[in-house]
Amino acid sequence: MFKKLPKIFRNFYVVTLVIFLLWMLVLDSNNLIARFQLGAKLSSLEDEKEYYEAKIKEVQKDHDELFGDRESIEKFAREKYLMKKESEDIFIIEEK
Numbered sequence: 001m002f003k004k005l006p007k008i009f010r011n012f013y014v015v016t017l018v019i020f021l022l023w024m025l026v027l028d029s030n031n032l033i034a035r036f037q038l039g040a041k042l043s044s045l046e047d048e049k050e051y052y053e054a055k056i057k058e059v060q061k062d063h064d065e066l067f068g069d070r071e072s073i074e075k076f077a078r079e080k081y082l083m084k085k086e087s088e089d090i091f092i093i094e095e096k
Contacts, residue, residue, distance in 0.1 A: 077083040
């Protein structure tokens, strides 16, 4: 039976190498397809990380600006939570 195979496929080292390559390229859990998919996912996650880091810096800048002085805190409380002084009246105008 082995005499019908080409001489190169009767060599133990060639057969071992072919089986090893087949295993590593297709059958293993860390095969080439999985490696490319993981690389693409890593790239997208790095892009998301950069986006969220930029958003964090923006929010931190807004936080520092908001809580930097008393006037900005008062403005924020008046606009967001409709707080007022005792001598003031608030009129809420809603646009349709």
